[in-house]
Amino acid sequence: MSILFAVLFYAATIVLVAGLGLKVAQYVRVPAPLKIPTTPAPLTQGGAAFRVAREVVIFESLFKSNKWLWAMAVMFHFGLVLVLIRHVRYFIEPVPMVITLMQPFGIYGGLLMIIGLFMLLGRRLVLPRIRYITGPSDLLMLVLLIGIGCSGALMVNFVHTDIIGVKAFFLGLMTFNWQKLPADPLLYVHLALVAALMLVFPFSKLLHVPGIFFSPTRNQVDDARERRHLAPWAAKYEANKTMP
């Protein structure tokens, strides 16, 4: 089992990093040939960066749209962030003070995240128009996240696992000094689902994570009249009069 999980996590990490790297490379390579910020848009580079930051941190546009959906999304994402911070302690030694202080918040975060996910799932099943746009993969993604959340929460609150052993296993993976993974079915479930999430990340709608940074309607500066914006292929077209 330990070997299986070791291989699984190496593979998942490689797929995640390489897959995301390729996607980001594509987004960088393909130009945005026209100025298409959704206006009113910031007039400076700093302003545009701040706009993107607001989208990333407080989900500004979603807030404009629908307060309920916004609340569910915030519960899930903020809960997840707290949980991830809590998990840092399994990957570094010694554990920094802040991370130790954050531990209890991680537990509340986990609950918040699970409640948020169930609400999002309920919304998908109940609202007719959202049901219409929901595909099998959208449901599977929620189920996967709920599975990760619930298996984790169970281990924290009820069926405690040998956390020292888990940490040793992951530190071992990171330093190529392999250790045994504690034999615990719930832990296996949790880790297998996490690996699955890492594997599907670069091929699924989770690409909204890098995507938001590259969205031209949000990251472009409104300076079309002041600065001439010309994509490389458009410059070639202008010079040769034939479309490359």
Next chain:
Amino acid sequence: MADFEIPVLNEIPVVPTPKPGATAHLKSFPATKQHQEPLGYPGELVDNWQTKAIEVMGELLGKYRSLPVFLDSCVKCGSCADKCHYFLGTGDPKNMPVARQDLFRSVYRKHFTPAGKLLGDLVGAREMTRELLDDWYNYFHQCSQCRRCSVFCPYGIDTAEISMAAREIMDRIGLGQKYCNEIIGKVYSVGNNLGLPLKALNNTLEGLEEDIEEDTGHPIKFPVDVHGAEVLLVTPSADFFAEPHIDGLIGYGKVFHQAGISWTLSSKATEAANFAMFIGSYENMVKISRRIRDAAIELGVKRIVFGECGHAWRVAYSFLNTLAGPWDFLDPRYPVPQHICEFSNDLIKRGAVRLDKSANDHMTLTFHDSCNVARGSRMGDFEGGQLVIPRELIKASCGKFVDMHPDTIGEKSFCCGGGGGLLTDDLIELRVKGAQPRMEALKQVVENDGVTHMASICAICKAQFTKVLPYYGMEMGMIVSVHQLVSNAILLGSND
């Protein structure tokens, strides 16, 4: 009066339950050979259209960052779902922006993503079948490219970008839309959207000059091809004869006259509109834009000003520098191009043009923010100027002004229902139904605040409202040009 049901206007907006297929029968006339070929597109659906469509999709994915980012990023949250006026007005779920995108996304998944190739249906990947192509044609011509969905999407996904790309793909496999392509053809062959020949235009303008002089006693001129004029005015051809557009044109003329700024129209650029944006064609956009550059060089003007037109202003403000710049041969003290509202408002603020509001005392105004102006451009030198400046201009010309509900104006403005290349009689049912959210907001201020008129700065909005207002029991004369108000209020003659 209509053979379809007119939507009800509610006190509080209602989001419809999806009615699948509600607008499946609404299909605008496809282009024929004679509309396709002048634009460089095949005259009919090519034999290997499937392969060709995928090939063009691949090309566009490599040219427009918006496409891969938007296609990959959507999480199907549905935040955009109830924001499209065509969904709100028709209930057809394929008019929900995300579902509209999915028509495109399913093919993208199938051919350009590992997950789609491997898992197919599970991740919503679909082959480009004839049935799907028909859906593409219908529903990508039920999107006015208004960008309202983009405002509310957490990733800024703009369905307009997707529908532009879809139309480009369809054009290139030989399935274009008649309305847009015929109009672009007219710009190439005659010089403007309406196919108005120069002689007719000159006659119209002469007649206009005589009428105004009779009315006001002032010799307001509408010059064409005057070399060395200070300003080149580029305006939608509808301004030359449609109502209430022409009243706006008269307003521009009076402002130029009163400010003593020499100006000219160009026979080479008798059209501000650039319908190539609607069909997502960079090449045709360049070709149409270059006419303006050529005209400016030929006439030796120092500034370029655009008349009241929504999408034309988006192309002008956001794209013109890219498509036909650089503009370094013009006077660097002014932005290129300028909007007529910026131009007039500035003169009024400086006192170079004076107004008497009482001339419009018989009206209470509201203002319809046109999509392309509100969400795709700017005026002035500050963020949001495109929302502020037209209102300042209206308030300077008219004592009574009331805004519609805040969720229906500014960046959240509802489309008139006729933008994006849909202003054609074969789509009248869609246009009437798509106008429902705007009509609802308008009716509210009419009933609660005594609004009598709605001003607009877009040729398409003006034409669309004139047509659809009567379906909702309102007067078509309610819709006015912003410069019509200026025209009524302007004090001609000596400025002291």
